[in-house]
Every structure is written in C-alpha cells, then in structure tokens.
Amino acid sequence: MNDYIDQLDGLTRKQLMVLLARRHQESTQGIAVSGMGCRFPGGIDTPDALWEAVRGARAVRAAGSQPPTDSSGRPRWDTTAPDLAPLAPTLAAGAYLDDVDLFDADRFDLTPEEAEHLDPQQRLLLEVTLQALADANLTLRALRRRRVGVYVGISTAEYNFAGLRNGIGKDDLSPYMGTGTALSAASGRIALALGVRGPALTLDTACSSALTAVHLAAGALRAEECDIAVVGVSHLLLSPFTSEVFAQAGMVSPTGRCLPFTAEADGYVRAEGCGVLVLERYRDAAADGRQPYAVVRGSAVHQDGDREQLAAWSAASQRTVIDLALRRTGAAAHDVRYVEAQANGSRVGGVVEAETLAAAYDRRGAAAPELYVGSAKANLGYLETASGVAGMMKTALALAHREIPPQPGADRPDPAIAWERTGLRLATAPRPWPTTARTLAGVSATGFTGTAAHVVMEATPLPGSAPPERGGPALLLLSAHTPASLSATAERLRAHLLARGGWSRGAVCRTLAERRDHLAHRHAAVVHSDEELLAALDRAATAGPLVRALPAPPGVLLDLRRGAPQAGLGSSGARRPAPGRAPGEDAGDPTPAWLDRVRAAGAPIAGVVCAAAVAAPCLAALTRDGASAWERSEDGDTVTLRRAGAGEVPLTDPAALDEADWYGLLAAAYLAGGDVDPGALTPDDPPPLMRLPGPALLGSRYWTDVNIWR
Incomplete structure (x- = not known):
C-alpha cells in the first residue's frame, strides 16, 4: 500500500485526475448485450419471434x-395414473x-448414455448457447483466443423425481x-x-x-476478469x-392467465424456458x-433481511x-x-410494486413524465428462475x-393503482x-429468498x-x-431471409464465411x-452437403512473369485491382504482397512461374x-516453383481469372476441408455483418424409461 501511495504522490495533479478519470470510465463502462438465444413457450426460439x-x-x-408432449406425442405426465389424476387441472x-x-x-460429443442422464435443463443451455453465440457473430475459434466467463442460473433438479417414484433399482443407475x-x-x-x-x-x-x-x-467484464460473458438461465417443470404445491400456496392463477397490473390479475401461470445472453464490453463490440x-x-443486487418471513415481498428492498x-x-x-417489472401477477403485488416504481423513478404527481411498465409474464407466463432473462431480452x-411494446390487458388497468396520480x-x-x-x-426481478436485482x-x-x-x-x-443438420440449417436460413427482406448477399455471405464455425459437412x-x-x-436444403472431405484440389499454376496482375477480381464486368497492391506499397513489384493475399484467402496454389528476381520473395x-x-x-x-506432388497443372494467367473464378477456387478448397477467407481477396469496404439464425440442431430422443411419469 505504501508503495502505491508513493507512486500516486509522484504524479502531478493533472496526471492524478487523468488516472482517476480513466479508472472511473473503466469501472462504469457500458456492457453490450451482443447476442441472445431462447427457447420459450409458444414455439418462440429466436429473438425475432x-x-x-x-x-x-x-x-x-x-x-x-x-400438458406438454414429448417427441412421440406422448404427454409428459400420465394424468390417468391414480396419484397424478388429482393434479390434472x-x-x-x-x-x-x-x-x-x-x-x-x-x-457436443456426448455419448448416448451421458446424454440420456443429462438434465434436460442443461441440454437446453448447451443448445441455446450456440444460438446466442451465432446471434452475436462469435465463433468458437474467436472465443478460444479470449477469456470467457460462464454465469448460469438454475434452481430445480427434478429430472430424477420420476425415478424415485417408479422405484429405481441398482441396474438403473x-x-x-451425478454429473448430469x-x-x-x-x-x-x-x-x-x-x-x-x-470464470x-x-x-x-x-x-x-x-x-x-x-x-x-x-x-467481471469491467474488471477484465473476462472478455466475453455467457449468461444463461434454464428452468423446466418436470415434476x-x-x-400443485404452488397452486395450494395461492400463487397460480385459477383462470389460467397472467395479467399483472390489470383488474383481472389473479395470480400467475407457471412456465418454463431457457434464455442465454452474450455480454461483452461495448467498446470491444463496436471495434469489431x-x-x-x-x-x-x-x-445492483440487494436484499433486506428484516422481513417477517422468507417469501415476504419487500418494497423497501426493491426501492x-x-x-x-x-x-x-x-x-x-x-x-x-x-x-x-417483477410483476408477480397478484393484484396486491401489482399495487405495491407500482407505488415502489413511482417513488424510485420519481413519478409521483400527475405532472410527472410518463413511465411505462410492463412484464413479459403476460405473454409467456412466469418462467420463475428464467423469468429475468425473458424480461431482459424483451427490454x-x-x-x-426504439419502441415500447403493448402490455396484454392494458385496456383494463387495475383501478386500485393510482394511475392518475403518478406518471405510470x-x-x-x-x-x-x-x-x-x-x-x-x-428491468426488475426479485426471488422468493429476498434477493432483488435491477438492471438499467x-x-x-x-x-x-x-x-x-x-x-x-x-x-x-x-x-x-451432420448432413441432416446442414439441410435444416440451410432451410432455416432461407426461411429467415424470405421473411425478413432488406438484406444483401454480400452481408449474408460475409457473415457466414467469417462468423460461423466451419464443420465437417x-x-x-x-x-x-x-x-x-x-x-x-x-x-x-434438399441435397445436403456437397462433400464430407475430398482430397485437397491441386490448385492453379500461376504465370507471374509479367508481375502481379494490375487488374484482378472483377465485379459486374468491371475489373478492380485485387488481390492487388498491399496497403502502403507504393513502388516495386507487388507480387509477394499479392500472393500473400491469395494465400490468406485460402486459394489452392499449385505453384508459380516467375522471374528469377522475385523467386525468393514469391517462395x-x-x-x-x-x-x-x-x-x-x-x-x-x-523460375518455376511447384508444390511437391502437384503433378501436371495447366499454366494460368491470373489476369484471366475473374472474381467468380477466384471464388470457385476457394469453394473447392473449402469443400476439401480447408480454411478459407473470401474477404482477404477483396478487403476494401466489406459489406456489414448481419444477424443470422444459428445452426439447426436436430435431436434424438434421450429419456430414460425410469424418468417417465406413468
């Protein structure tokens, strides 16, 4: 500590102010919500949905x-069973x-046995995480070069409850x-x-x-403990x-609706789902x-421990x-x-929370500016542990x-809330x-344990x-x-583009080439x-993969005796100097820089025929x-430089290859399993990245017989 004080003592007043300003900026810098993935009720599996x-x-x-069904159409619970029939309503x-x-x-390279015993909540987290990362345009290769934090919220472990009921035996273990x-x-x-x-x-x-x-x-991001954070929450109602426990506690709506802040609020609908957010420092996302x-x-996170009982709502804590x-x-x-809002679905809870929000956000008085309140629980039901991630995604x-969405039931506001005396x-x-x-x-959220959290x-x-x-x-x-996943991914992408509009093929192709992991098929x-x-x-979508893994193509033997082409990759009949001269290269033969660009793009080059003076830099x-x-x-x-084993390859003048020819070479290398980067050929003014749906994951049934409620 003394050494640090001595270090500060040696700074001028201006230096000290700059140091403190920088540290304040770092500790309060914005954290970008760069990607989102979800599986919510109603078939909602994308942010757009x-x-x-x-x-x-x-x-x-x-x-x-x-009740929900499995992939075979069978209900999750057999409510004709004697002990389950009373629970059917x-x-x-x-x-x-x-x-x-x-x-x-x-x-995920999991064996069938491990997958079968893996809690479906964790399965959802794995699959939705891939969707969120694709939505953020982050590849696994990019992630592995950085520090990545993983923060998961999960509360229940009900997957084995049916096994306990069914009398699981030693042979079923x-x-x-344990890990699952x-x-x-x-x-x-x-x-x-x-x-x-x-972390x-x-x-x-x-x-x-x-x-x-x-x-x-x-x-953790502000403290640079990590560079990317994956925040996921998963919640399933398996037991x-x-x-029935929640219903007997009076929390569940008897009418089967969740309408907070309305005259018809009478509890909530239990719901399940999974959401994953990809967070990073805003400056990093913008730079990329x-x-x-x-x-x-x-x-902020806070709880008041002076409540009357564990699950008692604390307006003071939320404030x-x-x-x-x-x-x-x-x-x-x-x-x-x-x-x-937290919006627990009850009328009393709605009144108390409305008063708290009006006070905390200075909206008391008829002249106060408008503050709109809402809750995704009216759309999705109360996802309990996962409710906060749904609310944050909606917000x-x-x-x-730049739009405030409508709230279901808003035409019937609760008359017990002082709408006319507040800005709510x-x-x-x-x-x-x-x-x-x-x-x-x-965005507000409060757990029954008393822990309240709020994000602005x-x-x-x-x-x-x-x-x-x-x-x-x-x-x-x-x-x-897999081939089936490739076909489904292509169909998913095609449907997305047809429904969306306003896209360009350049943006689509750049995003897929640069911001997706390239797998075997x-x-x-x-x-x-x-x-x-x-x-x-x-x-x-219909034919599947063109190849799984073909031998690498021999490439082309380029005739560079006239130097690098001054006209290369064309577009719409117009030639542009590409691969072209390297940035800042004003004189001399640009051949080595040109070959560097072709090599960086991943085009298969069998060799070159060049003047002796440039043979060394070409090699x-x-x-x-x-x-x-x-x-x-x-x-x-x-001088002829030829890759060993390339065999007889026709000699090609690179100026005779147009842009489609070069891309054809890259396509052949890609199909052979090579890493290619089409942007390296035409690096100037690339089209923007865009959000595209992630890979289609086609599951098989993994559910042990002892875990079937029958």
Missing part, C-alpha cells in the same frame, strides 16, 4: 391448454416447451447421473462444450437469478407435484463492427436496489421511460427497435420511444446506412456437423444475385502457411 409475440401483445398460452394450466426429450448429443443432474455442473458443462477458459459459476437466487448473473458478469441490442449501464442501479448508471430517473429488443402507464399499442436525453429502461439498459446509437451492394459474385459457405456456391443465393440455399509468400515441400526449376531467367 420473441419480439413478434410481445409487439403483438400475444399470450402464448390459452386457457384450457393441455393444475398441470393443464401451465406454459410449457414441447419435445424437451430431444437433444443433439453429437454436436449410471455414473453419469448436479446444478453446479451447469456452468462448467457450457465452458467445457465451448472449450473456453475463464464459470452456477448461482441460484430464485427468480432474480438471471439479473444477478448479469450483475456479476458485468462486474407434476411442484405445480457488431451492433449490440442494448448496453447495460448500471446494475433500494433501483436507487443503487440508477446511481451507478449516472442518469436522471426521468430519462428512464420503461420498466420491465433489449424494445430498446433496439400501460401501453395499449406499440409506441415510439419517448424522446429524452438518454434512451434508458430498467440504454439503447445504442443507430447504425449508419449500409454501403451499397458492390455487385458481382459472392461466395456462400455453409456447414454443419459443407456446401459452397458462387452466387451472382440474391435469387441465386436463395436457390443455392434451397439446393443445400516466402507461398510458404507462410507452413508448407515447405516446394520444388524449384529454372529455365534461363524463368
């Missing part, structure tokens, strides 16, 4: 629905995920049962599957688990008895050319945690115009779209975000207009771990138009990828 549901004020569960009143028995174990259902293993399993290094922890603060995990992850959904500006989060944000309370999407409002229709100094929103998020600057499509061909690269195509790209995806350029077996022959002033 979630936004469509909340913007349309759609409740995914209708009263009178039935309660079990029919939930919002569930179907087909949770399916899992793509091959994608497996060594994978241990809650502590959830975060480590993700880190292992991704092959990443960094990994599993936490449980009940319904505030997601926001608590975000708070811890944001602190039928737990729902990726547009986040929103930025976490401040967060405190909001005050702390706002203070860390450094924003005025009036700049916050939307709050995603991030609202900030990204329910949106009855989609509303443009109110104009304020800053575009901010808050801000919208990011809107992206500028994309550069016009430069025309010419583009190289479409697609891969998956591959498809490649050179496309000259958007229609050709869609047709190529259709062929991949250096050709061998920078680690290859060393090159044969040299001379004929006067001409």
Whole structure:
C-alpha cells in the first residue's frame, strides 16, 4: 500500500485526475448485450419471434391448454395414473416447451448414455448457447483466443423425481447421473462444450437469478476478469407435484392467465424456458463492427433481511436496489421511460410494486413524465428462475427497435393503482420511444429468498446506412456437423431471409464465411444475385452437403512473369485491382504482397512461374502457411516453383481469372476441408455483418424409461 501511495504522490495533479478519470470510465463502462438465444413457450426460439409475440401483445398460452408432449406425442405426465389424476387441472394450466426429450448429443460429443442422464435443463443451455453465440457473430475459434466467463442460473433438479417414484433399482443407475443432474455442473458443462477458459459459476437466487448473473458478469467484464460473458438461465417443470404445491400456496392463477397490473390479475401461470445472453464490453463490440441490442449501464443486487418471513415481498428492498442501479448508471430517473417489472401477477403485488416504481423513478404527481411498465409474464407466463432473462431480452429488443411494446390487458388497468396520480402507464399499442436525453429502461426481478436485482439498459446509437451492394459474385459457405443438420440449417436460413427482406448477399455471405464455425459437412456456391443465393440455399436444403472431405484440389499454376496482375477480381464486368497492391506499397513489384493475399484467402496454389528476381520473395509468400515441400526449376531467367506432388497443372494467367473464378477456387478448397477467407481477396469496404439464425440442431430422443411419469 505504501508503495502505491508513493507512486500516486509522484504524479502531478493533472496526471492524478487523468488516472482517476480513466479508472472511473473503466469501472462504469457500458456492457453490450451482443447476442441472445431462447427457447420459450409458444414455439418462440429466436429473438425475432420473441419480439413478434410481445409487439403483438400475444399470450402464448390459452386457457384450457393441455400438458406438454414429448417427441412421440406422448404427454409428459400420465394424468390417468391414480396419484397424478388429482393434479390434472393444475398441470393443464401451465406454459410449457414441447419435445424437451430431444437433444443433439453429437454436436457436443456426448455419448448416448451421458446424454440420456443429462438434465434436460442443461441440454437446453448447451443448445441455446450456440444460438446466442451465432446471434452475436462469435465463433468458437474467436472465443478460444479470449477469456470467457460462464454465469448460469438454475434452481430445480427434478429430472430424477420420476425415478424415485417408479422405484429405481441398482441396474438403473449410471455414473453419469451425478454429473448430469448436479446444478453446479451447469456452468462448467457450457465452458467445457465451448472449450473456453475463464470464470464459470452456477448461482441460484430464485427468480432474480438471471439479473444477478448479469450483475456479476458485468462486474467481471469491467474488471477484465473476462472478455466475453455467457449468461444463461434454464428452468423446466418436470415434476407434476411442484405445480400443485404452488397452486395450494395461492400463487397460480385459477383462470389460467397472467395479467399483472390489470383488474383481472389473479395470480400467475407457471412456465418454463431457457434464455442465454452474450455480454461483452461495448467498446470491444463496436471495434469489431457488431451492433449490440442494448448496453447495460448500471446494475445492483440487494436484499433486506428484516422481513417477517422468507417469501415476504419487500418494497423497501426493491426501492433500494433501483436507487443503487440508477446511481451507478449516472442518469436522471426521468430519462428512464420503461420498466420491465417483477410483476408477480397478484393484484396486491401489482399495487405495491407500482407505488415502489413511482417513488424510485420519481413519478409521483400527475405532472410527472410518463413511465411505462410492463412484464413479459403476460405473454409467456412466469418462467420463475428464467423469468429475468425473458424480461431482459424483451427490454433489449424494445430498446433496439426504439419502441415500447403493448402490455396484454392494458385496456383494463387495475383501478386500485393510482394511475392518475403518478406518471405510470400501460401501453395499449406499440409506441415510439419517448424522446429524452438518454434512451434508458430498467428491468426488475426479485426471488422468493429476498434477493432483488435491477438492471438499467440504454439503447445504442443507430447504425449508419449500409454501403451499397458492390455487385458481382459472392461466395456462400455453409456447414454443419451432420448432413441432416446442414439441410435444416440451410432451410432455416432461407426461411429467415424470405421473411425478413432488406438484406444483401454480400452481408449474408460475409457473415457466414467469417462468423460461423466451419464443420465437417459443407456446401459452397458462387452466387451472382440474391435469387441465386436463395436457390443455392434451397439446393443445400434438399441435397445436403456437397462433400464430407475430398482430397485437397491441386490448385492453379500461376504465370507471374509479367508481375502481379494490375487488374484482378472483377465485379459486374468491371475489373478492380485485387488481390492487388498491399496497403502502403507504393513502388516495386507487388507480387509477394499479392500472393500473400491469395494465400490468406485460402486459394489452392499449385505453384508459380516467375522471374528469377522475385523467386525468393514469391517462395516466402507461398510458404507462410507452413508448407515447405516446394520444388524449384529454372529455365534461363524463368523460375518455376511447384508444390511437391502437384503433378501436371495447366499454366494460368491470373489476369484471366475473374472474381467468380477466384471464388470457385476457394469453394473447392473449402469443400476439401480447408480454411478459407473470401474477404482477404477483396478487403476494401466489406459489406456489414448481419444477424443470422444459428445452426439447426436436430435431436434424438434421450429419456430414460425410469424418468417417465406413468
């Protein structure tokens, strides 16, 4: 400590101020929500699908629905069994995920036995994490070069309950049962599957688990304990008895609806789901050319231990945690115009929370600026442990779209809430975000244990207009771990593009080439138009992979005796100097720099015929990828450098190859299992990255007989 004080004492006043300002900036810097993945009730499995549901004020569960089914169409619980029949009405009143028995174990190199004994909550986390990383345009290769933190919220371990009921015996046991259902293993399993290094922890603060995990992850990112944080929460309702316990406690809505802040609020609908967020420092995302959904500006976690009982609601605790989060944000309370509320679904809880929000956000009085409140629980049901991640995803999407989505039941607000005496409002229709100094929103969550969490998020600057499509061909690269997955991935991508509009083939192809992991089963195509790209995806969907692993193509033998081509890759009939001269190269023969670019792109080069004066730098350029077996022959002033074993390859003038020819060479190398980078050929003014759906994961049934409720 004394040495540190002496170091500070040696600084000038200005140096000390700069040091303190930098440390303050680092400790309060924005944390980007760069990617999101989800599996929510109602078939919602993408951020776009979630936004469509909340913007349309759609409740995914209708009263009178039935228990969930597995992949064979069989109900999760046989409610005709004597001990389960009395629970049937309660079990029919939930919002569930179907087909949770399916899992793509091959994608994670898990054996069938291990997959069978793996808690489906952890299966969901693995699969949804891949979707979230793809949404963030982060590859596993990129992650493994950085420190990655994994923060998982998970509360229940009900997968083995049926086995206990069914009288599980010694022969039914497996060594994978321990690791498969241990809650502590959830975060480590993700880190292992991704092959990443960094902090990994599993936490449980009940319904505030997601926001608590975000708070811890944001602190770790600011402290540079990690560079990327994967925050995931998973919650499944596997035991039928737990729902009856909640119903007897008076928490579950007898009418099967969740309508917080309305006159019809009478409890909540139990729901299940999984959500994963990818967080990173905002400056890192911006430097990488990726547009986040929103930025976490401040967060806090707090609990008051002087409550009457464990599950008692504490308005004081919620007020405190909001005050702390706002203070860390450094924003005025009036700049916050939307709050995603805890909203437990009861009328009393709604009144108390409304009063708390009005006080914490300074909205008391009829003249106070509007503060819209809402909750995704009205759309999805109460996801309990995973409820916070659903609310945070909804709020991030609202900030990204600069729009406050409507709240189901908003046309029937609870008359017990003092709407006319506060600035609190329910949106009855989609509303443009109110104009304020800053575009901010808050998200609340409170667990029954008393731990409250609050996160304040801000919208990011809107992206500028994309550069016009430069025309010419583009190289479409697609891969998956199985042929069936490749076909499904192609169809998923094609459907996404047809529904979306406003995309360019350059952006699609660049994103797939640079921001996806390239696996064993591959498809490649050179496309000259958007229609050709869609047709190529259709062929991949129906025909599957072109190859699994072919021998590497021999490549081309390039005639460079006239030097590097001054006109190379063309587009729309116009030639452009590419691969071209290296940046800053003003004089001399550009041949080595040109070959460096071709090599970096991954084009297969069998060899070159060049002038003797440039033979040495040409050989250096050709061998920078680690290859060393090159044969040299001379004929006067001409030198031929040929890869050993290339055989007889026709001599080609590179100026005769247009852009499609070069991309064709890259496609051949890609299909042979090579690493290619089409952007290296035309590095100037690349098209922007865009969000595209992640890989399709096609599961097989993994569910032990002893875990069937019958």
